[in-house]
Amino acid sequence: MTSTEPIPVTIISGFLGAGKTTFLNKLITRRKNYRLAVIENEFGEIGIDGDLVINEKNDLFEMNNGCLCCSLNQDFYALLESLWAQHDQYDEIVIETTGIADPALVAAPFLTDQTVSRYFELKRVICLVDARHIETELEVSDEARKQISFSDILLINKTDLVSLVDVQRIEKLLTALNPFAAVFNASKENYPFDELISLDRMKIVQRRPKFSVAPQRVESHSHHNLTSLSFTFQEAFNLQNFELRMSMFLAFQASDIYRMKGILRVEGHPCRIIVQSVHNDLAIGFGEKWNDDEKRESRLVFIGRKLNPEGFERMLKQCLSKSNLSDLI
Numbered sequence: 001m002t003s004t005e006p007i008p009v010t011i012i013s014g015f016l017g018a019g020k021t022t023f024l025n026k027l028i029t030r031r032k033n034y035r036l037a038v039i040e041n042e043f044g045e046i047g048i049d050g051d052l053v054i055n056e057k058n059d060l061f062e063m064n065n066g067c068l069c070c071s072l073n074q075d076f077y078a079l080l081e082s083l084w085a086q087h088d089q090y091d092e093i094v095i096e097t098t099g100i101a102d103p104a105l106v107a108a109p110f111l112t113d114q115t116v117s118r119y120f121e122l123k124r125v126i127c128l129v130d131a132r133h134i135e136t137e138l139e140v141s142d143e144a145r146k147q148i149s150f151s152d153i154l155l156i157n158k159t160d161l162v163s164l165v166d167v168q169r170i171e172k173l174l175t176a177l178n179p180f181a182a183v184f185n186a187s188k189e190n191y192p193f194d195e196l197i198s199l200d201r202m203k204i205v206q207r208r209p210k211f212s213v214a215p216q217r218v219e220s221h222s223h224h225n226l227t228s229l230s231f232t233f234q235e236a237f238n239l240q241n242f243e244l245r246m247s248m249f250l251a252f253q254a255s256d257i258y259r260m261k262g263i264l265r266v267e268g269h270p271c272r273i274i275v276q277s278v279h280n281d282l283a284i285g286f287g288e289k290w291n292d293d294e295k296r297e298s299r300l301v302f303i304g305r306k307l308n309p310e311g312f313e314r315m316l317k318q319c320l321s322k323s324n325l326s327d328l329i
């Protein structure tokens with residue numbers, strides 16, 4: 001890239017747990033000959049995704065404890081400035097937004113700020129749509145609707161978890177919400193990368209009616225009382241206990257807990273244990289090995305409505321391997 005060319009930018013959007021980080025990891029592997037600057041924005045005050053994004057030769061910039069679309073604006077502009085200062089080191093910028101971000105507001109600097117748009121070119125906004133949960137999410141969340149309505153490309157994700165009839169119904173729903181987007185089916189084993197990478201929003205935007213206006217920056221807006229709770233524990237967890245209690249907790253509170261993710265230190269285990277839930281689907285997997293000289297601590301973030309910190313803390317303490325029998329009652 002010559003010094004006068006703007007750096008291409010891709011924004012990855014999608015509701016909580018739709019599969020953005022999983023997609024990003026596959027994209028990084030696929031684009032391994034490119035030097036990517038990856039901007040990770042998370043809602044919780046402690047970052048989890050930074051540890052879940054695979055570490056190729058790319059640079060990862062974490063922006064936590066707030067949503068890029070409504071806070072962190074100064075930090076975001078400062079980061080863009082520093083990325084431009086080193087622009088010969090990057091071929092592309094990929095931004096993963098929080099699951100509740102309005103992508104129009106994240107895209108706004110690239111579309112409406114003349115200085116930013118001279119140096120950075122927004123190529124595409126991709127929205128991952130969770131085929132299993134989107135219909136419920138649209139009923140309760142304005143954020144999910146905004147993400148679908150604004151994006152250039154809609155990826156109906158997790159198609160491995162639903163039937164073909166479900167996919168066709170969701171496709172109709174998405175087309176009704178955003179007739180101008182390109183819609184693809186996908187799952188973590190099968191993303192249509194060739195099509196995605198060749199799609200440029202300018203080509204898609206040309207299909208839009210002439211009266212569509214550039215989004216305006218809105219200084220304040222609500223996220224419908226969504227809150228996050230973050231916990232850090234130095235003690236090791238008992239995995240069996242965690243799985244049992246968390247499954248029960250999610251079963252009873254799934255309508256209020258949208259998303260949980262965490263990295264656990266588990267007694268006697270050499271690897272990080274990655275725990276995730278989307279609504280009440282709980283997934284537990286192995287992460288990277290802990291280094292000998294590294295501080296081993298567990299971090300968990302919950303996102304939802306009406307979350308009671310004391311209740312969560314009590315439940316989590318009961319999952320620690322050294323918890324007393326009396327704590328478990």
Ligand SMILES: Nc1nc2c(ncn2[C@@H]2O[C@H](COP(=O)(O)OP(=O)(O)OP(=O)(O)O)[C@@H](O)[C@H]2O)c(=O)[nH]1
Pocket residue numbers: 014015016017018019020021022023049098099157158159160161186187188189259261276277278283
């Ligand atoms: N079955 C299935 N599971 C998937 C797929 N894509 C992602 N997942 C799982 O869904 C969960 C959430 O995936 P993430 O990639 O972390 O989702 P995210 O959108 O980055 O989540 P937030 O950043 O918290 O909004 C994880 O347990 C993934 O393994 C898919 O295509 N099929």
